[in-house]
Amino acid sequence: xxxxxxxxxxxxxxxxxxxxxxxxxxxxxxxxxxxxxxxxxxxxxxxxxxxxxxxxxxxxxxxxxxxxxxxxxxxxxxxxxxxxxxxxxxxxxxxxxxxxxxxxxxxxxxxxxxxxxxxxxxxxxxxxxxxxxxxxxxxxxxxxxxxxxxxxxxxxxxxxxxxxxxxxxxxxxxxxxxxxxxxxxxxxxxxxxxxxxxxxxxxxxxxxxxxxxxxxxxxxxxxxxxxxxxxxxxxxxxxxxxxxxxxxxxxxxxxxxxxxxxxxxxxxxxxxxxxxxxxxxxxxxxxxxxxxxxxxxxxxxxxxxxxxxxxxxxxxxxxxxxxxxxxxxxxxxxxxxxxxxxxxxxxxxxxxxxxxxxxxxxxxxxxxxxxxxxxxxxxxxxxxxxxxxxxxxxxxxxxxxxxxxxxxxxxxxxxxxxxxxxxxxxxxxxxxxxxxxxxxxxxxxxxxxxxxxxxxxxxxxxxxxxxxxxxxxxxxxxxxxxxxxxxxxxxxxxxxxxxxxxxxxxxxxxxxx
Amino acid sequence: xxxxxxxxxxxxxxxxxxxxxxxxxxxxxxxxxxxxxxxxxxxxxxxxxxxxxxxxxxxxxxxxxxxxxxxxxxxxxxxxxxxxxxxxxxxxxxxxxxxxxxxxxxxxxxxxxxxxxxxxxxxxxxxxxxxxxxxxxxxxxxxxxxxxxxxxxxxxxxxxxxxxxxxxxxxxxxxxxxxxxxxxxxxxxxxxxxxxxxxxxxxxxxxxxxxxxxxxxxxxxxxxxxxxxxxxxxxxxxxxxxxxxxxxxxxxxxxxxxxxxxxxxxxxxxxxxxxxxxxxxxxxxxxxxxxxxxxxxxxxxxxxxxxxxxxxxxxxxxxxxxxxxxxxx
Ligand SMILES: Nc1ncnc2c1ncn2[C@@H]1O[C@H](COP(=O)(O)OP(=O)(O)OP(=O)(O)O)[C@@H](O)[C@H]1O
Ligand SMILES: [Mg+2]
Numbered sequence: 001x002x003x004x005x006x007x008x009x010x011x012x013x014x015x016x017x018x019x020x021x022x023x024x025x026x027x028x029x030x031x032x033x034x035x036x037x038x039x040x041x042x043x044x045x046x047x048x049x050x051x052x053x054x055x056x057x058x059x060x061x062x063x064x065x066x067x068x069x070x071x072x073x074x075x076x077x078x079x080x081x082x083x084x085x086x087x088x089x090x091x092x093x094x095x096x097x098x099x100x101x102x103x104x105x106x107x108x109x110x111x112x113x114x115x116x117x118x119x120x121x122x123x124x125x126x127x128x129x130x131x132x133x134x135x136x137x138x139x140x141x142x143x144x145x146x147x148x149x150x151x152x153x154x155x156x157x158x159x160x161x162x163x164x165x166x167x168x169x170x171x172x173x174x175x176x177x178x179x180x181x182x183x184x185x186x187x188x189x190x191x192x193x194x195x196x197x198x199x200x201x202x203x204x205x206x207x208x209x210x211x212x213x214x215x216x217x218x219x220x221x222x223x224x225x226x227x228x229x230x231x232x233x234x235x236x237x238x239x240x241x242x243x244x245x246x247x248x249x250x251x252x253x254x255x256x257x258x259x260x261x262x263x264x265x266x267x268x269x270x271x272x273x274x275x276x277x278x279x280x281x282x283x284x285x286x287x288x289x290x291x292x293x294x295x296x297x298x299x300x301x302x303x304x305x306x307x308x309x310x311x312x313x314x315x316x317x318x319x320x321x322x323x324x325x326x327x328x329x330x331x332x333x334x335x336x337x338x339x340x341x342x343x344x345x346x347x348x349x350x351x352x353x354x355x356x357x358x359x360x361x362x363x364x365x366x367x368x369x370x371x372x373x374x375x376x377x378x379x380x381x382x383x384x385x386x387x388x389x390x391x392x393x394x395x396x397x398x399x400x401x402x403x404x405x406x407x408x409x410x411x412x413x414x415x416x417x418x419x420x421x422x423x424x425x426x427x428x429x430x431x432x433x434x435x436x437x438x439x440x441x442x443x444x445x446x447x448x449x450x451x452x453x454x455x456x457x458x459x460x461x462x463x464x465x466x467x468x469x470x471x472x473x474x475x476x477x478x479x480x481x482x483x484x485x486x487x488x489x490x491x492x493x494x495x496x497x498x499x500x501x502x503x504x505x506x507x508x509x510x511x512x513x
Numbered sequence: 514x515x516x517x518x519x520x521x522x523x524x525x526x527x528x529x530x531x532x533x534x535x536x537x538x539x540x541x542x543x544x545x546x547x548x549x550x551x552x553x554x555x556x557x558x559x560x561x562x563x564x565x566x567x568x569x570x571x572x573x574x575x576x577x578x579x580x581x582x583x584x585x586x587x588x589x590x591x592x593x594x595x596x597x598x599x600x601x602x603x604x605x606x607x608x609x610x611x612x613x614x615x616x617x618x619x620x621x622x623x624x625x626x627x628x629x630x631x632x633x634x635x636x637x638x639x640x641x642x643x644x645x646x647x648x649x650x651x652x653x654x655x656x657x658x659x660x661x662x663x664x665x666x667x668x669x670x671x672x673x674x675x676x677x678x679x680x681x682x683x684x685x686x687x688x689x690x691x692x693x694x695x696x697x698x699x700x701x702x703x704x705x706x707x708x709x710x711x712x713x714x715x716x717x718x719x720x721x722x723x724x725x726x727x728x729x730x731x732x733x734x735x736x737x738x739x740x741x742x743x744x745x746x747x748x749x750x751x752x753x754x755x756x757x758x759x760x761x762x763x764x765x766x767x768x769x770x771x772x773x774x775x776x777x778x779x780x781x782x783x784x785x786x787x788x789x790x791x792x793x794x795x796x797x798x799x800x801x802x803x804x805x806x807x808x809x810x811x812x813x814x815x816x817x818x819x820x821x822x823x824x825x826x827x828x829x830x831x832x833x834x835x836x837x838x839x840x841x842x
Contacts (some may be wrong), residue, residue: 305727329729343727346720348787357717357728364710372708412728 003030005193006051006082006162011060013046015399018391020046021217023060028162033184033194035204035225037237038214039431040403041389044197045087047214048164051195052084053077065161081161085168087197087402087429088341089147091154093140098123100139101154126153130179144171144339145291145457152180163187164195167402169203170429171338173291173457181207199403199431201230202460213237238433245436246464247443249483255467256281259317260451261333261420263302266311271297272475275311279420279451284442286466287455288491294475295455296338299422303335304328315419329358332419336409336426338455344409345397352379352393354408358416382411385441387434403429410438420451427461439465459488471495540780540796543829547803555810563806565689571802572695573750573757574773575795579702580746582777582794583712587739588719588786589644593633593651594747595769599659599762601626601751606668606761615677619752626748627741629655634740638733644740652770659763668761681757691753698746703791715739719786776801779829800829 008026012019021043028034036044049055051062053071061068064080071077077084091100098116101123123135130149139147148171155163165184169177184194184207196208204211205225213220213236220236261279266272272294279285289295300306302313304322313320320331328334337343346354356363356375363375379393386407390400397408406429413421426442427435442465446452456462462469469481471494479494481487552559577594584591605622609615629651636647680690706712717725718732725732755761780797782789804825808818 324731325727326729326731335727337724337727343721343723346717346724346787349716349720353713353716357725357730360710360713368710369708370710370713 004028005030005065007063008047008051009061009063011047011050011057011062013043013050013055013057016391018399019217021050021057024214024217024219026212026219026222028193028195029210030193031188031191032209033188033196033207035208035211036195036197036214037199037204037211037233039237039389040407040429040434041401042214042237043217044214045166045401048084048166048195048197051077051082051162051164053082054084078158081159082164083155083158083160083162084164085152085155085166087166087170089144089151089171091139091147091150093138095139096136097127097133097139097142097150098135100150101126101135101157103154122157123153126156129153129156129183131176143291143296145173145176148172149176156183160192162193162195164197166197167199167429168196169198169200171425174459176291177203199429199435200458201233201432204233205230215239234432237431245432245439247436247440250283250446250467252483255283260315260449261302261453262314262317264312264314266298266301266308266313268297268301268306269309272301272472273310274476275301275472276477277302277453277470279453281449281451282446283467284446284452284454284465286462286469287453287472288457288459288462288469289472289478289495291457293472293495295472296424297475298472299335299424299453299455302328303333303422305335329416329418334358334413334416334418334421336413336421336423338424338428340402340406340409340428345405345412347398348396350394351383351388351390351397351400351408352376354397355379355382355393355411355415358412362416378415379411382415385437386411387437403431403434406430407434407438414441414445418450420453421445422453422455424455425457426454427456427458459491462491463488473497537780537790537793537796539832540793540800540829544796544800544803547800547807551803551807551810555807557810558807563810567799567802567806568692569689570805571798572689572691573753574769574776575695575798576698576750576753577747577769577773578776578794578798579698579791580743581773582780582782582789582791583702583706583715584644584739584743585774585777585782585784586706586719586786586789587715587736588722589637589736589740589743590648590774590784591633591644591651591740591743591747592648592770593629593655594743594773595766596652596655596659597626597629597744597747598751598754598766598769599764600629600655600662601748602755602761602765603659603662603668603763605752606670606755607662609670609673610668615673615756619677619755622752622755623745623748626751627745629748630741630744631737633744634737637740638737656763656767663761663763665763667763670755670759670761673756673759677756678759679756681753681755682759691757694753699791699795706791716787719788721787772798772801775826779826797829801825 004027006028008024011021011024013021024047038044046055050057051071053074053076062071069080071080098120102119120135127133127135130153131146133142133146133149139150142150148168152168168180172180188194198204208225210222210224211228211233212222213233215237258281259278260281263275263277266275275298287295297306301308304325304327313322315331315333322328322331352375356378359378360370363371363378365371376393383390383393388404388407390404397405400408410426427438430438442452454466463486467483469486469491471478471481471491473495478497481490557563577598581591581594601622604625605618608618608621633647633651636642637644683690685693714730714735717728717730718735722732754765776798777789777794778784779800780790780793780795782794801822804822805818808821813821
């Protein structure tokens with residue numbers, strides 16, 4: 001290729017016995033957007049962390065504009081003009097958005113005193129390019145999607161030659177994604193080279209010039225995007241054909257009228273009011289809506305994670321007194337949080353201990369002791385079912401790739417054999433193959449009588465997986481779409497509350513209000 | 514079908530490998546090395562008497578270390594343990610002097626210690642203060658209580674009945690009861706910490722409190738009871754000290770908390786919560802005790818002893834940190 005900015009030569013990286021990268025070479029041309037694909041645990045983040053100085057390679061070299069460089073630390077990477085938007089949000093939750101955005105640049109500035117006024121103004125300018133988030137707010141108070149935008153804004157303030165995005169859109173809405181793409185194209189026009197990691201084929205084919213596929217830590221191929229079809233990329237990633245993305249839906253004739261979960265006039269005096277939801281036996285119910293519409297809050301309200309002030313919740317027709325999450329779990333209602341790192345997994349505990357956490361009672365024998373053998377077996381079973389790529393079930397969750405951590409979070413919910421599972425963005429960061437496995441598993445669970453509610457910002461997932469979709473707007477149910485009425489446009493229209501033509505624009509400006 | 518093509522390995526690591534990777538092995542090695550070196554340096558080191566004295570000296574503190582380790586795992590800390598040990602001692606002692614039989618007096622002393630733990634637990638879980646500040650205040654207040662109860666003077670308890678004194682001073686076929694009690698407490702809690710469901714919740718809470726909450730664990734309840742447990746064990750240690758010394762001094766146990774916390778941390782407990790083992794913490798206190806004994810036998814001036822112990826703490830924790838970082842990358 002002409003003018004390679006960055007050349008990775010024969011890089012190998014081990015983590016103990018796990019070989020994350022084997023002899024990987026990769027080159028990035030000036031001003032291109034280069035996609036990096038691969039299954040969960042293929043080694044994408046590891047390679048990027050090496051470029052960004054977070055990790056050191058065991059073997060191999062990095063050549064930047066013709067010169068071999070050693071990148072000893074993230075600070076060194078930044079001074080070389082290499083920026084990385086991490087897969088895991090790494091912000092200071094107690095600092096303001098402005099302080100976070102300028103964390104990297106202030107560490108290099110010379111003057112002793114900070115000019116907060118100026119800092120805030122500049123931060124707001126950068127932030128506004130993405131979304132109108134008030135930079136004086138504390139990062140910890142923002143929803144995950146806004147935190148992700150802050151993370152991106154932070155990278156935009158750096159003076160970069162190469163900017164890496166590791167799954168930036170996993171936590172973003174469609175509208176936010178579109179804005180981000182415009183910005184990335186702008187960077188490209190300015191001669192900045194971009195590496196873009198995503199599990200979403202549509203994004204790669206929309207945005208990128210070339211694509212490199214990694215499999216099991218090996219380089220498989222690098223091709224111009226124009227020469228490939230999405231199916232080709234998937235085949236290169238997985239090493240086989242994936243024929244069907246979504247499992248078949250419930251046939252119209254088999255719909256049951258038996259109500260599993262019924263939520264009546266639920267309200268919390270604050271974020272949502274008068275919410276009515278009925279979940280039928282055997283169906284997968286989708287909940288759509290913009291970020292900030294109250295979807296997550298409603299789910300938390302149903303599961304006792306947020307105090308409700310009005311309404312009632314019935315499981316199989318019986319009213320439930322749910323005051324806290326322990327009550328919900330006892331009643332058979334579990335919730336998968338959208339914030340994997342913050343409230344989904346225990347990073348320093350083992351995979352087995354993570355998967356068993358909701359299920360402790362079933363694993364506890366007489367005398368209140370845990371049956372360690374049964375615990376390991378439970379974990380191994382789910383690890384196999386969800387294809388969690390790991391050393392052993394005793395390894396800490398922090399040693400897994402992002403997508404595999406998400407699978408652990410899902411396994412945790414499934415292990416308890418609940419009556420109803422509420423999942424907030426369940427397949428965030430999960431690769432195509434594993435995603436379709438999880439979807440089939442959810443379908444299987446639904447057919448076996450477990451009620452499933454899926455909250456998702458990914459419209460194709462919502463439409464492909466769910467039998468019925470409820471759309472939330474401003475804390476209340478804006479409408480319901482059954483299998484026949486479902487379409488991306490219909491969801492967007494309900495979510496934004498305007499007619500279809502100008503809904504796209506509204507979407508862009510509404511989410512952060 | 515994905516699983517087959519990918520060949521997911523779902524096996525547990527073989528047990529010998531896990532044993533080798535345990536940090537306890539490193540501590541045992543350090544202690545052994547120190548013992549071997551000392552056996553050359555001093556003829557008095559490698560004697561039954563010295564070992565018995567060393568064991569005795571850390572046995573009772575070891576009981577407190579058990580509680581502290583569990584509290585550190587849940588993400589807390591208790592600076593008041595030294596004061597509580599003393600409190601149980603002087604309260605039971607003065608109740609005995611007031612005419613109560615020593616067994617009931619001790620029971621009341623232990624229950625009162627538990628109550629102190631409950632009060633601290635209340636401030637942590639209901640009021641929402643952190644463990645550090647709460648127990649710092651607790652340390653000072655309880656020390657004040659000790660001085661009030663004794664009016665500042667040591668209680669002489671030589672009238673304690675022999676049956677009670679035997680707990681702290683007697684032995685069973687040459688094996689001091691103190692050591693038997695200590696080993697029993699350690700074995701019990703080490704086992705429970707590995708296997709009991711209730712104590713597993715301590716790890717979940719300490720590792721990621723929010724995730725624990727989102728897993729249906731009542732984290733405040735867990736934190737409250739662990740705080741109570743730590744104080745109760747401190748109180749238990751206090752009455753054993755009373756039996757052993759036949760006296761109760763209002764200044765006993767000043768600075769003990771630092772020794773206890775140091776032992777737990779050397780043994781691998783994290784001040785951030787989520788990790789720690791009883792066995793490790795006990796090895797930690799054993800190491801500190803071997804060092805103390807060595808310094809005495811080598812005639813090192815008492816002025817130097819604290820400094821050297823501090824350096825050892827720093828060294829042990831650094832080595833451990835280094836080894837773990839190496840292994841992780
Ligand atoms: N700190 C670590 N210790 C041990 N193993 C690790 C560590 N970090 C990563 N690994 C292993 O290295 C492999 C590659 O991980 P990496 O995070 O690069 O995957 P990825 O391609 O980014 O996957 P994902 O799509 O899920 O983010 C995985 O098998 C993972 O378990
Ligand atoms: Mg990754």
